[in-house]
Amino acid sequence: MNLSGLSIFIINFMAIIFITGCSSDNKGIFVDDIVDGIRYINGVDESYTNDKGEFSYVGGKVEFYLGNIKIGELDHLPSDGRVFIQDLVGVDRTNISDEKVLKIATLLQSLDSDDTTDKIEILRKDFNKFYLVPQEDINNIEVNELLLEKGFSPKGNTDVNKHLHNTLEYYEIIEDKQSLELMDSSIKNGDTNVPIDIDIVLNFNDDVRKTLVNKNNLILQDSSSNNIDFSILYDFDTITVKPLIHLESSNTYTLTIKSTLEDYGKNSLINDGGNNDIIIGFTTN
Secondary structure, three states: OOHHHHHHHHHHHHHHHHHHHHHHHOEEEEEOOEEEOOEEEEOOEEEEOOOOOEEEOOOOOEEEEEOOEEEEEEOOOOOOOEEEHHHHHOOOOOOOOOHHHHHHHHHHHOOOOOOOOOOEEOOHHHHHOOOOOOOOEHHHOOHHHHHHHOOOOOOOHHHHHHHHHHHHHHOOOOOOOOOEOEEEEOOOOOEEEEOOOOOEEEEEOOOEOHHHOOOOOEEEEEOOOOEOOEEEEEEOOEEEEEEOOOOOOOOEEEEEEOOOOEEOOOOEEOEOOEOOOEEEEEEEO
16 A cells, blocks of 8 residues: 555544544433433434433434424534423423423323332333324323323322422532431431331431432341331432331331432431431330
8 A cells, every 4th residue: 555545544544433433422311310212313313212311413403202292302402412301392491380391291200110210211112102192292282181091190290390300400400509407207216115017207308319219228127237128108308118017026126317318419418417327226115
């Protein structure tokens, strides 16, 4: 290969690397929190958002669908690479009361197949139920009626609104610097004569990140440090720990609430002025 041919080869090779590198980084994220499983169309590219909410973006208009219902479109990807529902509607990202924003959020949140996380995971079989819908424009759809018709329970406006607000806090669209605190609990440290069928209700000063409400951050043990199994009822700023069996009479138990719990502003749980675990010890009757 002569020098001229070598130069052309190097230039072409570098161009391929550049194009490949650019395309691999050209991704957007659909947010309410992360939304996995909605269809997008961008030019000739058509697929579904992945488990990180990502979609490929090569430029120009991008459209989003649930079945054949068009959720919305954008002429270009926002500079931060994230597509919020508010972006599709054309209102400020802090707007969580707009009727169309709530309509889209209700539709997506009501299809979430895993309620243990903040992420919205839409199964393909559920997505497909929305292909045979007479109205293809979401503006003309009564969302609650449609969800009931397809076998889903519509989320209430309060829950939908809170989910939107918490998402904005997590992605720092809304600022929240207030520390997370345990304000009250149905049992206190040192309590005695606690019923053996007790449900422990914890009330916080802010909504706790659902993804972190698990048995790594909430631990119930007996006096021999054996773990007691329990279920968790989550209601934003209220968490209920429900033992799966009756506790033993006249025994001592501890509930540990780890400081790794956070609110949606990513503020950790504080106790005694610092990031310390909260331990509630009690004795059954």
